[in-house]
Amino acid sequence: MAYDMIRHMRADKDPLDHLEELTGVFSTINSELLRYVLHTKMPLEKLIRYELAIRGYDKDHRWIGFDRAEEIWLV
Structure with missing residues (x-):
């Protein structure tokens, strides 16, 4: 995903609910934590998959x- 596409999504007047919520989450996370995630190359997909697994629900x-x-x- 290009940065221009992200900029466009954030400027959307009527964004999809999921994108709006996700943008809100990232915009409120402490900057130090965001830098840490980038610096350590934290595997976000694995963290998300683990979180979904421990909730006990399927893909639907x-x-x-x-x-x-x-x-x-x-x-």
């Missing part, structure tokens, strides 16, 4: 239990 947000969620998300 149906409760399937923790063990099955791990099989789906931790691949």
